[in-house]
Amino acid sequence: MARYQVILAYDGAEFYGFQRQAGSSGQRTVQGVVEEALRRIGWQGQAILFAGRTDVGVHASGQVIAFDLDWSHSMEALLAALNAYLPTDVAAQAAQPVADDFHPRYDARARRYQYRLFCQPRRNPLRERYAWRVWPGVDGERMQRAATYLIGTHDFAAFGSPPRRKGITLRTVYQAQWSPELSDGWIFEVSANAFLFHMVRRMVGLLAAIGQGKQEPEDVVNYLQNPNGAKLRTLAPAHGLTLVEVIY
């Protein structure tokens, strides 16, 4: 028996989030289908460990899980077996043995997310599965100026809730960068030691409003300096968000 770490990619559209629901709610979750696939290859645990509980509709290219398993074949064979039993919207991307006490959430030093948006006046079915449609269009330079204020260690209480009630809301953002994509889109790349619940989506909601000229770049500073004032209410939709990497 040894502990293995596996990197998962999934399309979140048809999942009720990552985490298996208590009871037999019947909701389809990523954790649920992964545990089912693992049982097919002999896993007998109660629950897998995972790095981040992604919301309903959020995607991942770099979610990290860990589990204990008796496996005498290669890592290549483990990946092939898992991918054979996983549904088409989830796939294992890499696998390796890790220390017996490795924990994908507690051992993580940082997480990186991407948020995609594009600016078009009308619905676009080929873009909207993985990006938020924003109209009127945004000014990228304004969004970047605002994003830069997020970098550093701040009290992000206005941007989200801690995992435990009354938990600490201080987080350190390492990177907050907008880059152009195609002719009318933007990718926001953000990494931090950890994120509060809904933190990336509230950041993007605010930055997009700033990009549209509805708020000022300096408003970011107000929310950081008054963490216990009004909470940000605009939540960018889940389908634009992807958990890209967990760093150990």
Place this chain on the structure above:
Amino acid sequence: MARYQVILAYDGAEFYGFQRQAGSSGQRTVQGVVEEALRRIGWQGQAILFAGRTDVGVHASGQVIAFDLDWSHSMEALLAALNAYLPTDVAAQAAQPVADDFHPRYDARARRYQYRLFCQPRRNPLRERYAWRVWPGVDGERMQRAATYLIGTHDFAAFGSPPRRKGITLRTVYQAQWSPELSDGWIFEVSANAFLFHMVRRMVGLLAAIGQGKQEPEDVVNYLQNPNGAKLRTLAPAHGLTLVEVIY
């Protein structure tokens, strides 16, 4: 009453192709949902006209339809009304009045398609909705050398079937270009006066095999010079293909 032309975008994954099926087969088609939306805004025709019958699973960003309608409001209002009644995987992108005898198929001078592929050893749910996963990887230069032989007027009988039995199989390809996408993907852009049934998917099936070193670039010439020899059997999957533009 006037005739209107509308450009449609759709995600083909959940449709049984574009064309409404004869009888009440119950299959969900793009034509079916568009006609349903049109009826909600007062259309009373029997069937819309359209440029190209896309296969099950094929996407479009530039399908063209036409219909006769009593409409006294703006084109902007027509788009908004249609998009309000269309499901999320179809959207009208542009609308304009056209001549009473305009026909989106017979009046088209050329069609342009894109086919996406990417090279990874394992399934990737975030890429595979709109691209074909090919492994082992392909040599882009070989694929381009092979694609160049397709340009010009040739008998493409080995690449597909004409719309009518024993119909003409001569077609003129104007453009056949591979461009890199991301770190491990390729987009094939191909335009022609018209395409045979399955022609783009057979082209891509052959070009990918050439890119993998299983066939030679010069094999393309053999298929064009022996149109009544063996038909190409490798059909690249539908989900990598998008109808991008119809040119009048």
